[in-house]
Amino acid sequence: MIQFSHVSKIYDNSYKALHDISFFVDKGEFVFLTGESGAGKTTLLKHIYMDEFSSNGQVFVCGYDAKIVHQKKNAVSELRRKLGIVFQDFKLLNDRNVFDNVAFVLRVTGHKEKEIKRKVFEVLALTGLSHKCFNYPNQLSGGEQQRVCIARAIINDPWVLLADEPTGNLDMNVSNEIFMLLQKINSWGTTIIMSTHDLQLIKPYHYRTIELHQGVLIKGADSTLKPKVFGGRN
């Protein structure tokens, strides 16, 4: 589903954020991505949703080769339709209510209003937000805003959900609720990569953990890259 092979990233200011990263994530896995602040977690996730491209090495996501996506107009948006992204800084539209924030992508991709209503109410119920559907982001708690981000990310039934610090700044109870919601989504077959600082939260769970330290992968690569033909949902 996701494969990094000897990936390095040097930003324009010459900062080397990722060094020779190789790992493989299989369909349906739940993977934690950990590491200190500045370790490169967001940078790595950006390579998966192809907001950044590697300086060296290869990235494959859902059958897309980053090298080709980089050169092909429309390929990034095509890939992103298969991904759900929960951004570290939320990126909610403050002048739209919860319903419209979640409906946004469906409207952009030309869905019919009746179908939009059905889908949005379905994910709002799933994320426990039905009663807040006409609130604006500034009328929500941090945990509720985070759930709007998750609702927005899963509205299109993504193959892969990338969640960048989805429990940052939330208390233990709310963090656990958010985490349980992600587990539920994973149980339906969605591959999840969740970055987190919160080692206490993830400690009880035996999901695979990929750990970065100063841009180097120090744990969880799953030892070898499985030779595999990429394509479809595999």
Ligand SMILES: Nc1ncnc2c1ncn2[C@@H]1O[C@H](COP(=O)(O)OP(=O)(O)OP(=O)(O)O)[C@@H](O)[C@H]1O
């Ligand atoms: N566009 C950029 N240009 C130059 N350097 C960058 C850029 N984006 C990130 N960096 C640097 O790359 C390193 C990794 O950043 P990144 O945001 O990936 O870390 P992180 O592990 O997500 O940290 P945090 O836990 O604080 O979110 C940091 O030192 C950061 O300053």
Ligand SMILES: [Mg+2]
């Ligand atoms: Mg980050």
